[in-house]
Amino acid sequence: MKQELLNEGLNIIRKKRTIAENEAYSQKLQAMKDKTFSKLYKKYMEILVENAKKEAFGEKCDPNELKNAKTQYMQRLKELNISSIDPEYTCKKCKDEGIIDGRYCDCLKKEVSKILLKKSNFGKLEDFQKSDFEIFENKQEMKKIYDIMFQWCNKADTTKNLIYLIGQTGTGKTHLMRCMANEFIKQNKLVILTTAFNLSQLFIKYHSSKDNSDALNDILSCEVLFIDDLGTEPFFNNITREYTYLIINERRMKNLKTVITSNLSPMELKERYDERIFSRVMDKSTSIVIELKGSDKRFVNKK
Numbered sequence: 001m002k003q004e005l006l007n008e009g010l011n012i013i014r015k016k017r018t019i020a021e022n023e024a025y026s027q028k029l030q031a032m033k034d035k036t037f038s039k040l041y042k043k044y045m046e047i048l049v050e051n052a053k054k055e056a057f058g059e060k061c062d063p064n065e066l067k068n069a070k071t072q073y074m075q076r077l078k079e080l081n082i083s084s085i086d087p088e089y090t091c092k093k094c095k096d097e098g099i100i101d102g103r104y105c106d107c108l109k110k111e112v113s114k115i116l117l118k119k120s121n122f123g124k125l126e127d128f129q130k131s132d133f134e135i136f137e138n139k140q141e142m143k144k145i146y147d148i149m150f151q152w153c154n155k156a157d158t159t160k161n162l163i164y165l166i167g168q169t170g171t172g173k174t175h176l177m178r179c180m181a182n183e184f185i186k187q188n189k190l191v192i193l194t195t196a197f198n199l200s201q202l203f204i205k206y207h208s209s210k211d212n213s214d215a216l217n218d219i220l221s222c223e224v225l226f227i228d229d230l231g232t233e234p235f236f237n238n239i240t241r242e243y244t245y246l247i248i249n250e251r252r253m254k255n256l257k258t259v260i261t262s263n264l265s266p267m268e269l270k271e272r273y274d275e276r277i278f279s280r281v282m283d284k285s286t287s288i289v290i291e292l293k294g295s296d297k298r299f300v301n302k303k
């Protein structure tokens with residue numbers, strides 16, 4: 001992963017930290033204006049300091065004393081209608097530092113995925129829970145497919161790591177893909193969404209050694225990869241086929257999740273690419289092939 005991208009993610013996380021701390025600080029200033037709270041809080045701080053001194057000399061301190069003092073000032077806070085004077089960090093693990101025990105925290109992956117999403121022009125993410133099946137002609141079938149995909153997104157221990165979603169334009173495959181991507185981002189996974197077209201540009205750059213960045217490496221190693229519209233990209237001999245195979249095969253070996261959408265049937269896939277790609281996609285022990293047949297009513301009406 002490019003350092004710039006990680007830094008961009010860290011900056012976003014640390015901004016959240018600053019906001020949480022500023023918010024806490026202003027809440028505290030507000031609370032301190034109240035004499036009762038101020039008195040209770042000072043008492044709490046005195047005990048805290050006292051306990052620290054005792055600990056330094058190896059003396060025992062009564063843990064209940066501090067706890068009671070906190071309960072008292074918290075009670076007063078409640079009466080004042082102030083929720084908290086402690087920062088409410090978005091990530092409780094790293095307290096919005098992005099780094100924990102010298103390692104990147106999982107919340108950084110979520111931020112990086114969001115940045116990648118923005119750069120990919122995929123627009124907004126969708127939510128499984130808010131999906132409206134009324135717009136589909138075959139709503140029962142669509143609901144079933146959405147359920148299967150929702151479960152797949154939330155299943156960690158599956159050997160079926162490749163999803164091949166077949167569907168023409170207006171069958172809801174991009175919507176389904178956005179729901180799935182959202183599900184993984186919620187899980188703090190490093191997700192990359194790209195189109196077959198963008199991938200083919202990357203292959204050419206990489207092949208002619210004009211691009212020595214980690215871009216291809218990220219495609220091979222991100223936790224979840226979405227490739228939209230396979231089959232619509234320009235085809236370059238010795239490049240498109242080889243690199244597409246490389247991605248599918250490498251990710252399969254590493255047990256990394258890959259979702260491909262396409263309007264190519266498996267047979268068409270075989271014709272355009274080759275036997276190797278076809279057999280990887282069609283291997284029932286490692287992949288799931290789903291065909292979206294119905295159409296989105298809104299799309300039908302537009303035609």
Ligand SMILES: [Zn+2]
Nearest residue numbers: 091094105107
């Ligand atoms: Zn974190």
